[in-house]
Every structure is written in C-alpha cells, then in structure tokens.
Amino acid sequence: MQLVERLKHSIATGAIKAGEQLPSVRKMAEDLLINPNTVVRAYRDLESEGIVELRHGSGVFVRESVEARADVMRKAEPIMRSALDRLESLDLREDEIRRVMENELGLRRAAKEARKRRA
Amino acid sequence: MPETVAAVSHLTRSFGAKKALNEVSLSVPKGAVFGLVGENGAGKSTLIKHLLGLWRAETGSVRVFGLDPVSDTVAVLGRIGYLSEEPDLPGWMRVGELLRYTQAFYPRWDTAYAEQLRDRFALDPEARIKTLSKGQRARLGLLAAEAHRPDLLILDEPSSGLDPIVRRDILEAIIRSVTDEGRTVLFSSHLLDEVDRVSDHLAMLHRGTLRFCAPLEDIKARHRRISLHFERPPAEPPNVSAAIRVDGAGREWTVICDAGRIHAAALAQHLGATLVEDTAASLDEIFVAHAAH
Numbered sequence: 001m002q003l004v005e006r007l008k009h010s011i012a013t014g015a016i017k018a019g020e021q022l023p024s025v026r027k028m029a030e031d032l033l034i035n036p037n038t039v040v041r042a043y044r045d046l047e048s049e050g051i052v053e054l055r056h057g058s059g060v061f062v063r064e065s066v067e068a069r070a071d072v073m074r075k076a077e078p079i080m081r082s083a084l085d086r087l088e089s090l091d092l093r094e095d096e097i098r099r100v101m102e103n104e105l106g107l108r109r110a111a112k113e114a115r116k117r118r119a
Numbered sequence: 120m121p122e123t124v125a126a127v128s129h130l131t132r133s134f135g136a137k138k139a140l141n142e143v144s145l146s147v148p149k150g151a152v153f154g155l156v157g158e159n160g161a162g163k164s165t166l167i168k169h170l171l172g173l174w175r176a177e178t179g180s181v182r183v184f185g186l187d188p189v190s191d192t193v194a195v196l197g198r199i200g201y202l203s204e205e206p207d208l209p210g211w212m213r214v215g216e217l218l219r220y221t222q223a224f225y226p227r228w229d230t231a232y233a234e235q236l237r238d239r240f241a242l243d244p245e246a247r248i249k250t251l252s253k254g255q256r257a258r259l260g261l262l263a264a265e266a267h268r269p270d271l272l273i274l275d276e277p278s279s280g281l282d283p284i285v286r287r288d289i290l291e292a293i294i295r296s297v298t299d300e301g302r303t304v305l306f307s308s309h310l311l312d313e314v315d316r317v318s319d320h321l322a323m324l325h326r327g328t329l330r331f332c333a334p335l336e337d338i339k340a341r342h343r344r345i346s347l348h349f350e351r352p353p354a355e356p357p358n359v360s361a362a363i364r365v366d367g368a369g370r371e372w373t374v375i376c377d378a379g380r381i382h383a384a385a386l387a388q389h390l391g392a393t394l395v396e397d398t399a400a401s402l403d404e405i406f407v408a409h410a411a412h
Contacts, residue, residue: 024299033290035152036298037319043335103396 003034003042011051011062022052022060023088122149124271124354126318128368129179132164132165132327139165141327144178147271147305152297154318154335155307158410161324162309163307167275169303171201199263200269202289204276206260208248214259218266225267233266235355240288254285272296273410274306278313286313293317311402323409330409344406345374345383346395364408375400375408 010016022043022088029036043060046052052060087097125147132140140162147153157164167183168174169284172188172195181188212291218237222228237244240258242251244294251259257277272293278286294317296302308314312320315335322332331338347357352369359365363376372392385399400408 025373029294029298031292032292033287034316036294099396102398106396116217 003038004045005033007042009073010050011066012069013073017065018066019064020062021058022062024059026081050094124149124151124184124192125146125305126178126182127166127169128165128181130163130169130176130181131178132169133177134176138327140169140324141328143324143329144179145322145329145332148302149303150297150322151303152293153305153317153320153322155305155322156275156309156311156314156406157307157323157324158309160326162327163277163324164275165327166324167273167305167307170273171199172196183288194351197227197268200259200264200267200272202257202264202274202277204279206256206263208256208259210247210249212248212366213253214242214246214248215243217263218249219243221263221283222266227289228267232268233262236262236266242392257281257285258288258376261292265296267294267300268302270302272302272304272306274304274314276307276309278310286310290317296312311406315402323406325410330412338397339402340382341377341379342400342408343376343378343381343383343397344400344404345376345381345386345397347374347390347392348395349390349392353390357392359386359390363412364404373405377408 007016007022016022019118023031027041028034043054044053047054047060050063051066052062054060055108064091084097087100091119092100120199123146127146128144130140130143131138142395143166145163155166167175169176170188172192175189183195184198186195191279200308210218214237218233222233223231227335240255240262242255242259242262248256248259274289274293277289278326281289290313293304293306296304306318316378319333319335319371320333321338323330333341345359347367349372353372356365356367357372357374359374361376363377363383364375366373366375382395387394
C-alpha cells in the first residue's frame with residue numbers, strides 16, 4: 001500500500017518518467033528492505049491501474065500514456081506545508097494529523113458516494 | 120499448493136504443569152519469510168528448538184524438509200542456518216578459526232560468499248571472539264548461519280538488544296535469502312515493525328497456543344479497528360460479537376474485530392452510536408488484542 005503510493009508519487013512528480021523502467025523486484029526489495037512479495041503486489045496494482053506495463057522477460061515500465069502531474073503536485077506542496085504548519089501550531093501529533101486527514105477524506109468520499117446514489 | 124519446508128502438527132510440550140506449547144499446528148511454505156511473534160514465554164523458542172531437532176516432540180509431530188529433525192539431525196541441520204538471540208560462540212576462538220570450524224560441518228559452505236560477508240561486516244579474522252562487541256558477535260553469528268546458503272534460515276529474536284545498523288544487516292540477510300530463488304526464512308521477533316516489513320506469513324503464539332497463522336495480507340485484511348462515538352456514555356462496554364478487544368471510556372470506544380470487513384455503519388447504528396472511523400487495524404493493535412483476548 002505504502003509502496004504503491006510512493007511509486008505513484010514518484011511517477012506523478014516526474015521523478016520516474018514515462019517509458020522508464022522500474023527497478024527489478026529483487027533490487028527494490030533489497031534496497032527498501034521489504035518483502036519481495038510486497039514489491040510484486042505493488043507492481044501488479046500499478047499495472048491494474050494502467051500506470052505501468054509488465055513486459056515479459058524484460059521488466060516493468062511506466063506507460064507512455066502516463067501524464068506527469070508534476071505541476072499540479074508542486075502546487076499542492078506549499079498548500080500542504082502551510083496547513084501542516086498551522087496544525088502543528090495547535091500541538092497536534094503526526095498520528096493525530098493523519099487521523100484528521102483520513103477522516104476528512106473519508107467523509108468527502110462518503111458524501112460523494114451518497115450524491116452519486118441519489119443521482 | 121506451495122511446497123512445505125517445515126510442518127508442525129498437534130505439537131504439545133510441557134514443563135511441569137506449564138504447557139509451553141499446546142496443540143500447535145502450522146506449516147511454513149517454501150520461499151516464505153515466516154514471522155513468529157508473541158510475548159516472552161509464549162513458546163517461540165520452544166517451537167524453534169523442536170524444528171532444530173534439539174527437542175523431541177512429546178506429542179504431535181515435527182517435520183523439516185519432510186524429515187524428522189531428531190532422527191535425521193545431520194540431514195536436516197545441514198540445510199538449516201540458525202542464529203539465536205545470544206549466539207553461543209566459543210570466546211577463545213579467533214574469527215577465522217570459527218569460520219573454518221563451521222565450514223567443516225557444511226559441504227555447501229560458500230567460501231567466497233563468507234569472505235564477502237566478513238569484509239562487509241568488518242570482522243577481523245585475527246580477533247578473538249570474546250573481544251567482539253555484541254553487534255559484531257551478532258554479525259559473526261549471522262555470517263556463520265548464512266554462508267552455506269541454507270534452504271531454511273532460522274533466526275530466534277535476532278535483533279534483540281542490537282543497534283539499528285546491525286538490525287539492518289539482519290533484515291538484509293533475510294531479504295537476500297528469499298530473493299535467492301526458493302530459500303525460506305523463519306524468524307521470531309517482538310519488533311512488529313520489522314516483522315511487518317519483511318515477512319509475508321505471520322504466526323502468533325500466546326501462552327503456548329497458536330492465535331493465528333496465515334499470510335500477512337490475510338491477517339491485515341481480517342482485522343478492523345472501529346471507533347465509535349456515543350451521545351450518552353453507555354452503561355457497559357459495547358457488546359460486539361466479532362470483537363477481540365473493546366477499549367474506551369465515556370463516549371469514545373474502539374473495537375478491534377477479527378471478522379473481515381464488517382458493516383461498521385450498521386454496527387454503529389445497532390449500538391446507537393456514530394461511526395467515527397473504520398480502518399485496518401495495525402499489527403500492534405492486532406497483537407495487543409490477541410494477547411489480551
């Protein structure tokens with residue numbers, strides 16, 4: 001889960017570019033010290049979302065069609081930083097911030113789904 | 120079905136009136152990183168000693184590579200690499216002597232690999248083992264366990280009391296072992312973040328009984344943490360049938376469930392509460408819930 005998010009972020013910000021090859025499962029597992037199955041699963045998830053393609057025998061590549069969202073992501077960063085500054089000034093801990101964030105996102109998701117159901 | 124490297128069936132072991140292991144059955148699939156967790160005294164080391172053939176099963180059976188590790192000790196131990204929390208290394212020996220001595224037991228000892236690890240761990244072959252720090256001793260133990268490229272690497276609380284750099288060396292050895300096609304690792308630990316990152320199978324022992332044993336993903340998918348808010352503090356803790364732990368006070372309650380995805384909103388409604396959060400429980404929460412259950 002975390003690895004998928006990290007890879008998506010790298011691709012979105014252009015740190016890993018369209019057409020580029022991702023490290024082998026083995027290298028990724030050894031570099032990050034995580035179970036190789038976790039890497040396999042992350043690559044599979046990215047494939048099912050159409051972000052990468054598995055070319056048999058040669059590896060995992062970022063699809064050419066993936067558009068870098070680098071500009072948008074860069075705009076998001078200062079907004080996030082100032083929000084975090086304000087939250088930290090309220091003496092909120094990291095896990096509390098994450099909880100508030102998750103909760104707000106969850107509420108939005110639920111509201112969107114409810115609207116969809118009503119429509 | 121994946122091949123099984125080690126299988127334990129209905130294993131019971133008593134020390135006096137205390138059951139160190141009680142009807143434990145589990146199997147370790149080939150190629151897995153199998154994490155074994157539990158509090159001190161839960162039976163982890165006792166189980167490992169049976170796998171190594173150091174103890175004979177009183178009741179039940181133990182098979183490693185399909186063999187009985189007690190009667191086929193040589194065949195089994197020749198394919199196992201073992202590192203314990205306090206590696207029992209002869210203090211009077213020099214590092215180089217110990218490696219030559221260990222090598223003699225393992226026909227598949229890889230001299231070049233051993234040398235590469237010795238270099239990486241900065242172990243001086245002339246140093247007497249008793250002069251080594253705890254961390255260096257752990258590295259030496261790891262080298263001795265790993266250099267014959269064992270089919271099964273067993274680590275019993277390998278990270279206990281070690282600094283983060285040595286712990287990293289141990290995690291690297293674990294990952295290296297499984298990325299080398301077909302090898303298997305079993306390790307016990309109380310450091311759940313380590314277990315979480317490197318293992319793909321997880322078993323928990325609690326007072327000698329097996330609480331769960333499954334692929335890590337399944338265990339995580341099964342356990343949910345549900346937070347509830349009550350307008351009026353309930354007189355008693357909320358009663359949830361799938362709960363393995365209910366925690367809280369006053370208006371705020373948290374329930375850890377072991378039942379897959381349950382309809383948390385309906386549950387909240389049934390209890391007359393508002394659903395605050397329904398998320399995957401962390402490994403810590405799962406562990407604590409099962410240890411208290």
